[in-house]
Amino acid sequence: MPAPGLRGSLSQPPIVIIAVERWSHITRQGIEFAARLSPEVIALHVEPSERSDLLQMDWEHYVDRPFRAAGKEPPQLRLLPSPYRFIIIPIVQFILDLSKKNATRSIIVVIPELVEDKWYEYFLHNQRGRLLEWALLARGNDRIFTVSAPWYVGKRP
Amino acid sequence: MNLLDLIVGKPLKTSDERAEQIGPAEGIPIFGLDALSSAAYGPEAALSLLIPLGLLGVRYIIPVSSAIITLLVIVYFSYRQTIAAYPAGGGSYTVARFNLGARAGLLAAAALLADYILTVAVGISAGVGALVSAVPRLLPHTVSLCIGILIVITILNLRGVREAGVIFAVPTYLFVGTLLITIFAGAIRVVLSGGHPMPVAPLPPPPPMTEAVSYWLLLKVFASGCTALTGVEAVSNGVKAFRESAVDNARRTLTVIIFLLAILLAGISFLVKSYGIAATDPGQPGYQSILSMLIGAVFGKGVFYYIAIASILFVLSLSANTAFADFPRLCRAIAQNNYLPHAFGYRGRRLVYTYGIVVLALLSGGLLLLFRCVTDRLIPLYAVGAFLAFTLSQAGMVMHWRKHRGPHWLKSALVNGLGALVTGITVVVVLVAKFAEGAWITLLFVPLTIVFFMEVRRHYHSIKMRIACRLPVCAEASASRP
Numbered sequence: 001m002p003a004p005g006l007r008g009s010l011s012q013p014p015i016v017i018i019a020v021e022r023w024s025h026i027t028r029q030g031i032e033f034a035a036r037l038s039p040e041v042i043a044l045h046v047e048p049s050e051r052s053d054l055l056q057m058d059w060e061h062y063v064d065r066p067f068r069a070a071g072k073e074p075p076q077l078r079l080l081p082s083p084y085r086f087i088i089i090p091i092v093q094f095i096l097d098l099s100k101k102n103a104t105r106s107i108i109v110v111i112p113e114l115v116e117d118k119w120y121e122y123f124l125h126n127q128r129g130r131l132l133e134w135a136l137l138a139r140g141n142d143r144i145f146t147v148s149a150p151w152y153v154g155k156r157p
Numbered sequence: 158m159n160l161l162d163l164i165v166g167k168p169l170k171t172s173d174e175r176a177e178q179i180g181p182a183e184g185i186p187i188f189g190l191d192a193l194s195s196a197a198y199g200p201e202a203a204l205s206l207l208i209p210l211g212l213l214g215v216r217y218i219i220p221v222s223s224a225i226i227t228l229l230v231i232v233y234f235s236y237r238q239t240i241a242a243y244p245a246g247g248g249s250y251t252v253a254r255f256n257l258g259a260r261a262g263l264l265a266a267a268a269l270l271a272d273y274i275l276t277v278a279v280g281i282s283a284g285v286g287a288l289v290s291a292v293p294r295l296l297p298h299t300v301s302l303c304i305g306i307l308i309v310i311t312i313l314n315l316r317g318v319r320e321a322g323v324i325f326a327v328p329t330y331l332f333v334g335t336l337l338i339t340i341f342a343g344a345i346r347v348v349l350s351g352g353h354p355m356p357v358a359p360l361p362p363p364p365p366m367t368e369a370v371s372y373w374l375l376l377k378v379f380a381s382g383c384t385a386l387t388g389v390e391a392v393s394n395g396v397k398a399f400r401e402s403a404v405d406n407a408r409r410t411l412t413v414i415i416f417l418l419a420i421l422l423a424g425i426s427f428l429v430k431s432y433g434i435a436a437t438d439p440g441q442p443g444y445q446s447i448l449s450m451l452i453g454a455v456f457g458k459g460v461f462y463y464i465a466i467a468s469i470l471f472v473l474s475l476s477a478n479t480a481f482a483d484f485p486r487l488c489r490a491i492a493q494n495n496y497l498p499h500a501f502g503y504r505g506r507r508l509v510y511t512y513g514i515v516v517l518a519l520l521s522g523g524l525l526l527l528f529r530c531v532t533d534r535l536i537p538l539y540a541v542g543a544f545l546a547f548t549l550s551q552a553g554m555v556m557h558w559r560k561h562r563g564p565h566w567l568k569s570a571l572v573n574g575l576g577a578l579v580t581g582i583t584v585v586v587v588l589v590a591k592f593a594e595g596a597w598i599t600l601l602f603v604p605l606t607i608v609f610f611m612e613v614r615r616h617y618h619s620i621k622m623r624i625a626c627r628l629p630v631c632a633e634a635s636a637s638r639p
Contacts, residue, residue: 062626
C-alpha cells in the first residue's frame with residue numbers, strides 16, 4: 001500500500017512541458033517560468049503549421065543562444081507531426097508516453113495563455129489552453145500537473 | 158467508434174484532400190442546386206405581383222421573363238470571365254477586394270454573407286411551404302419541419318462535400334428532368350391545340366382585375382422575378398473545389414447550370430401564358446404553387462405529378478446546400494484577411510470548415526424562427542444581398558479589364574459594365590419597392606457586419622503588435638542541474 005501524499009520521486013526535479021505556437025512575449029514569459037521550475041524543459045510544437053520554420057529560427061536565436069551563453073542546457077524544441085490537424089491530441093499523447101517512460105517522475109505542463117481585456121474578445125482566440133488542461137485532467141495521472149502562465153493584454157493593478 | 162465518428166464520420170488526413178475534389182457531374186448539383194431551384198420560386202414571385210391585374214396580367218410574364226433571361230445571360234458571361242481571371246476562387250468578395258479596394262470588398266462580403274444565410278432560410282422554408290400546401294395536415298408543424306431539415310443538411314455537410322454531392326445529385330437531376338419533360342410535353346400540346354390547350358387538371362378561377370398596369374408595377378415584377386437568378390455565382394466562388402483543370406471544369410459546370418436555368422425559366426413562362434395560369438394568394442386557403450398548377454395542367458394529378466412535386470420539395474429544401482458549400486469558404490477567405498475570427502480558417506476532422514458550417518446553421522435557423530418560416534417575408538431580404546453582390550462583382554470585373562488590357566478588353570468591360578448597371582438598378586428597385594417589407598433588415602445587417610469586420614481586424618492587429626517579441630529569454634534565473 002503506497003503511502004498517502006505526493007507521488008513521484010522528490011530527489012529528481014520534474015520534467016516541464018510547454019506548448020508553443022510562435023515566438024512572442026507570451027512564449028518568452030512561459031519559457032522563463034518553465035526554466036525556473038526545472039533544468040529539464042521540453043517545448044512542444046505541433047505541425048503542420050506555416051510557422052514551424054520561423055519558430056525554429058526564432059528558437060535558435062531567442063532561446064538556444066542565451067541559455068548556452070549562461071552556461072546552461074537549453075530547453076529542447078520538439079516538433080510533433082499531426083496528419084489529422086489535431087493540436088491537442090498529439091500533445092496529450094506525448095505527455096502520456098513520457099509519463100509512462102518515466103514512471104517515478106512528475107511532469108508539470110506549463111500552458112502559456114493570452115488573457116483578453118474584455119470577455120467577448122475571448123472568442124477571437126483559440127482556447128486550446130483550456131482544452132489541453134481538460135484533456136490532461138481526463139486522461140492523465142496523479143504525477144501530471146498543469147500550470148497556467150497568463151499573459152495579460154491590458155494593465156493589471 | 159465513438160458517437161462523433163458515427164455522426165460526422167471518421168477523421169480525414171490532410172493528404173487525403175485531393176480526393177475531396179469534384180468534376181462537372183458532381184459540381185452541377187453542389188453548386189447549381191440553388192440556381193436551378195430558383196426556377197421554382199422566381200417566376201412565382203413575379204406572378205404573385207401580377208395578381209391584381211387578373212388573367213390579363215399573366216401575359217406580362219413573357220416580356221418580364223425575357224428581360225430576366227437576358228440579365229441571366231449577361232451575368233453568365235460575366236462569371237465565365239471571372240472564373241478564368243480568378244482560378245483560385247473569384248467570388249464577389251475577391252473580385253471586389255482586388256479591383257475596387259478593401260472597403261468595397263467588405264461590402265461585397267457582408268452582402269454575400271446575407272445572401273448565403275437567406276439562401277438557406279428561403280430554400281428550406283419554400284420547400285416546407287410546398288410540402289404543407291400539398292399535405293395541409295402538416296401545416297401546424299411547419300417550424301419544426303424546417304428546423305429538422307436544417308439539422309439534417311448541417312450534419313451532411315459536416316461529413317464532407319463529396320458524400321454530400323452524391324446525396325444531392327439524385328433530387329437535382331430528377332427536378333430538372335421532370336420539369337424538362339413537362340415543358341416539352343406542354344409545348345407539344347400548345348402547338349397541337351393551336352395555342353389554346355385544355356388543362357388536364359382544372360385550374361383555380363383567375364383572380365378579378367383590381368388594378369391597371371403601370372411601369373412601376375412591371376418594374377416591381379421584374380425585381381421580384383430576379384430572385385430566379387440567385388445562386389448563379391456559386392461556381393465562381395468554388396473553382397478550387399474542382400478537379401484539374403479546375404477552370405475548364407468550373408466553366409463547363411457553369412455553362413450547363415445557366416443553360417438549364419434559362420430553358421426552365423423560358424419554358425415555365427411560355428406555358429404559364431399559354432395555359433393562362435394566374436398565381437394564387439400565398440397564405441390563403443386554396444393556395445397552389447405555379448409549378449403545381451402547371452404540371453397538373455399538362456399531365457393531370459397522377460403519378461408523374463407526385464414524383465415531380467416530390468423532387469421540387471427536395472430540391473427547394475436542399476438548395477440550402479449550395480450555401481453550405483460556399484459560406485464556410487467565404488468565411489475562411491475573410492478570416493485569412495483578419496476580418497473574422499481565425500477559427501473560421503481551421504479545417505475540422507473531416508477537412509471541412511466546421512465553424513463556418515455551424516455558424517451558418519445557427520444564423521439561418523435564427524431567421525427561420527424569427528420569420529416563422531414564411532418564405533414571402535424572407536424574399537425581399539434575399540434579393541438585396543444577392544444583387545448587391547452581383548453588382549460589386551461585375552463592377553470589379555470592369556476595373557479588372559481596365560487594368561489588364563488584353564486583346565478584347567473593351568468588349569469584356571462592356572459586358573460586365575452592362576451587367577453591373579442592370580443588377581445595380583435591380584438593387585435600387587428592390588430596396589425602394591420592398592423596403593418596408595423586409596429589405597431594411599439587409600440594409601441594416603450589411604453595415605453592422607462591416608463594422609464587425611473592421612473591429613475584429615483592429616483587435617487582431619493590436620494584439621499582434623503587443624505580443625510581438627524581439628527579446629531573448631533571460632536564462633540567468635533558470636534552474637540548474639543538481
